[in-house]
Amino acid sequence: MSTVTSNAGQDQSTLFRGSDTEIALKDEKSVRGTPNKLMPAFILGEELAELADHDERIVVATADLANSSRTRDFHARHPDRFIDFGIAERNMITAAAGMASCGMIPYVATFASFCAILCAEPIRTDCAYPRMPVRIIGHHSGISMGFYGTSHHSLEDLGMMRSIAELTIVCAADANQLRAILRASVDHPGAMYIRLGRGRDAEVYSEVPIDFRFGEAKMLRDGTDLTIIATGSQIHASLAAADTLAAEGKSVRVLDMHTIKPLDVSAVRKAAADTGAILTVEEHNVIGGLGSAVAEVIAGGPAVRFQRHGVVDEFSLIGPPAALYAHYRLDAAGVTAVAREFLAGTGTV
Structure with missing residues (x-):
């Protein structure tokens, strides 16, 4: 063949x-x-x-x-x-x-x-x-x-x-x-x-997860003040953001929403009930991807603070990947800043 x-x-x-x-x-x-x-x-x-x-x-x-x-x-x-x-x-x-x-x-x-x-x-x-x-x-x-x-x-x-x-x-x-x-x-x-990303993704799982199931999100860190729901390349950055915010006294849950479809609806609803605030993080347009999928779940449900983070409906600039991640705040420092602003009530998306 x-x-x-x-x-x-x-x-x-x-x-x-x-x-x-x-x-x-x-x-x-x-x-x-x-x-x-x-x-x-x-x-x-x-x-x-x-x-x-x-x-x-x-x-x-x-x-x-x-x-x-x-x-x-x-x-x-x-x-x-x-x-x-x-x-x-x-x-x-x-x-x-x-x-x-x-x-x-x-x-x-x-x-x-x-x-x-x-x-x-x-x-x-x-x-x-x-x-x-x-x-x-x-x-x-x-x-x-x-x-x-x-x-x-x-x-x-x-x-x-x-x-x-x-x-x-x-x-x-x-x-x-x-x-x-x-x-x-x-x-x-x-x-x-x-x-997949470009193959240079930092380690998130120290070994092959034996409990992996399609459609079942994985809680990588628990928290009470905010839930970051991330996927793919943004999991590592979101965990780093949670660590930094913990040092500042903020308790942040991190969900690995590896399966975008079918989405783990129960995990989203539980996060909304438990923390009252959800931030989605994805290397994607904020329209149509993970953020939109989560928004569809929480729409019409109990009140929850919600913000999407990604590329805000534009064609990305051209440059080295690391520079682009920093520019769009999709690196650890950027996700930390976005989460901090969201918790302070100054987020924009």
């Missing part, structure tokens, strides 16, 4: 960039991809290969991003169950639906902007509608592509995917949680969108 070639030392990623030889302006490490030890959350190919060792239904595909997604680690161990479609994302999604209809469990990976946004229609019509067990993996989500710009940013993907019926949506906070998500996804019914 593999389509990766080895002519003149090239792999499929090099071929689709139009070069007959290795790229001379980059060293071997750059050409082959950043080592796993420098990208702790990018264990995608490794974990899928482990699962495939015990399940012959699992196949993996990418769209010219085997290095960026580390799915090349899967190819190294299961070359006959790996396909690089080249720059043909829509074809990849539809083909994956076809494979799923034949009893396979396809995991297809590309940049979040290229799958969730570019391929929304085939995800809806070919995967979710017929309930095909296709796992669409959107890596480098949010603003993590930095200076690659708006075409590569994905601040709308959660909102677009949430509007598709019968599609499970889950965000990984770190490598260990990603392992848990992948393990739980194998026999999960229907199509699924798995959102």
